[in-house]
Amino acid sequence: MTIRAPKGTRDILPAETPAWQYVEEKYSSVCSRFCFQEIRVPTFEQTELFQRGVGDTTDIVQKEMYTFNDKGGRSMTLRPEGTAGVVRAYLENGLSSEPSPQKLYYILNNFRYEKMGKGRYREFNQMGCELFGSAESTADAEVISLLFLFFRELGLQEINLKINSIGCPKCRPAYLELLKDYFRPHLGDLCLNCQDRFERNPLRILDCKEDAENEIVKNAPLQIEHLCVECQEHFNKLCTELNNLGFEYEIDGHIVRGLDYYTRTVFEFVSNNVGTQGTICGGGRYDGLIEELGGQSTPAVGFALGVERLLMELKSQNVKLPSQAGPDIYIVSFPDTINQAAKICFDLRASNITAESNITARSFRAQMKYADRIGAKYIVVLGEDEIKSKSVDLKRMSDGTEIKLELTDLANYIREN
RNA sequence: GUGGAAUUAGCUCAGUUGGUUAGAGUGCCAGAUUGUGGCUCUGGAGGUCGUGGGUUCGAUUCCCAUAUUCCACCCCA
Numbered sequence: 001m002t003i004r005a006p007k008g009t010r011d012i013l014p015a016e017t018p019a020w021q022y023v024e025e026k027y028s029s030v031c032s033r034f035c036f037q038e039i040r041v042p043t044f045e046q047t048e049l050f051q052r053g054v055g056d057t058t059d060i061v062q063k064e065m066y067t068f069n070d071k072g073g074r075s076m077t078l079r080p081e082g083t084a085g086v087v088r089a090y091l092e093n094g095l096s097s098e099p100s101p102q103k104l105y106y107i108l109n110n111f112r113y114e115k116m117g118k119g120r121y122r123e124f125n126q127m128g129c130e131l132f133g134s135a136e137s138t139a140d141a142e143v144i145s146l147l148f149l150f151f152r153e154l155g156l157q158e159i160n161l162k163i164n165s166i167g168c169p170k171c172r173p174a175y176l177e178l179l180k181d182y183f184r185p186h187l188g189d190l191c192l193n194c195q196d197r198f199e200r201n202p203l204r205i206l207d208c209k210e211d212a213e214n215e216i217v218k219n220a221p222l223q224i225e226h227l228c229v230e231c232q233e234h235f236n237k238l239c240t241e242l243n244n245l246g247f248e249y250e251i252d253g254h255i256v257r258g259l260d261y262y263t264r265t266v267f268e269f270v271s272n273n274v275g276t277q278g279t280i281c282g283g284g285r286y287d288g289l290i291e292e293l294g295g296q297s298t299p300a301v302g303f304a305l306g307v308e309r310l311l312m313e314l315k316s317q318n319v320k321l322p323s324q325a326g327p328d329i330y331i332v333s334f335p336d337t338i339n340q341a342a343k344i345c346f347d348l349r350a351s352n353i354t355a356e357s358n359i360t361a362r363s364f365r366a367q368m369k370y371a372d373r374i375g376a377k378y379i380v381v382l383g384e385d386e387i388k389s390k391s392v393d394l395k396r397m398s399d400g401t402e403i404k405l406e407l408t409d410l411a412n413y414i415r416e417n
Numbered sequence: 418g419u420g421g422a423a424u425u426a427g428c429u430c431a432g433u434u435g436g437u438u439a440g441a442g443u444g445c446c447a448g449a450u451u452g453u454g455g456c457u458c459u460g461g462a463g464g465u466c467g468u469g470g471g472u473u474c475g476a477u478u479c480c481c482a483u484a485u486u487c488c489a490c491c492c493c494a
Contacts, residue, residue: 004467004485059491064493110494112493114492114493115491116486116487117492118488121494207492281494308494334452363448364453365448365449365454368452368454370454372455379454383452385452395454397454397455
């Protein structure tokens with residue numbers, strides 16, 4: 001084998017796909033009950049969409065995008081996240097003229113050119129929601145409560161919600177000045193990275209893991225302590241609403257998120273079990289993004305949930321997930337009955353039963369072994385006698401018991417047992 | 418992007434102080450007298466010892482480079 005999957009990508013094999021299907025179906029189910037509707041958008045977009053949407057100062061745009069020129073010389077980029085494309089589709093297709101708010105959800109893959117690590121891939125999958133057209137904190141509470149229900153139905157424990165407010169264009173500039181004034185005399189005490197961030201994006205210093213124990217960072221002024229009246233009220237209402245819904249959460253003024261478009265509410269669902277990649281889900285409000293991308297000023301709130309990390313977390317908490325299942329029935333046949341077996345097998349499949357018959361040159365004994373190996377729940381042996389009498393002995397593999405059935409009763413019996 | 422570890426059969430791993438046809442367990446395929454699986458036994462297939470150079474009479478083994486994976490940072494999902 002010389003050709004291998006590209007770095008940072010991986011195959012999801014049949015042993016795992018049932019768990020993926022389960023999680024995705026559960027997510028769709030919860031979203032539907034919250035009246036979010038699915039949207040599917042292109043895998044690649046014009047590069048400019050992400051430059052403007054995600055933000056030029058972010059790590060994602062600066063060094064992690066899969067960008068290429070197509071044959072027409074246009075710069076295209078494999079999506080590094082879902083929100084920008086969904087916003088583009090919302091504007092392009094006039095969803096802003098549909099009843100508001102618009103509530104959309106998606107399940108899609110993303111691409112970021114990054115150094116590999118546990119729970120971090122260059123192609124990874126996210127499930128997300130975007131809610132367009134409500135500036136009220138009740139909309140924030142709605143997407144957060146969707147996540148709480150989703151996690152609850154999955155049986156996920158020990159996952160903690162952290163929320164923060166990073167203000168709005170009205171109160172953030174004054175705060176950023178305050179923050180810079182605070183850090184300026186202490187620059188030498190910060191890690192090199194943070195010294196660089198000081199000019200570019202001082203907010204991110206608060207989120208630095210390296211300096212997390214640094215007293216300077218710990219004691220830094222936080223945006224949440226310097227919100228304007230409107231932002232403060234918005235945040236207070238959100239807390240009240242979360243309390244009302246009975247959700248536990250922690251206010252963490254150090255959460256800032258890595259994407260430029262957030263305003264006011266930001267939140268993360270964090271696990272302690274996944275190691276350093278503990279953020280399973282991140283989101284927040286982005287009231288300026290739609291206007292930034294050429295639409296009318298429209299408030300919005302959303303989140304993205306990492307499927308790989310969610311599955312890791314479920315596994316580490318020993319949550320039971322579906323695994324490969326064998327067929328309901330395997331039909332053992334002989335060379336002179338193989339055609340009749342194929343016909344019976346087809347009819348069973350048409351009756352919604354998972355069935356398999358012999359499609360190899362295997363001996364009787366080998367067919368029995370195979371049926372056992374793949375976990376068939378029942379087998380029948382179809383020989384000349386069975387065809388003549390139109391009846392079979394249905395054998396339950398778990399305990400070897402057999403019962404005699406008319407061929408015509410096979411589907412019903414299996415369905416009911 | 419930084420630091421560390423690893424890479425031998427589909428999987429989990431031995432091994433060679435450098436020396437003929439590189440091993441085990443497991444899995445896969447087949448068989449153990451004619452139509453009943455799991456246990457057991459027997460046989461078979463499957464490896465350019467991650468890739469490329471170098472040293473050497475000879476390299477899977479030593480050296481260099483490179484790729485990939487994992488761990489810790491960075492960042493994020």
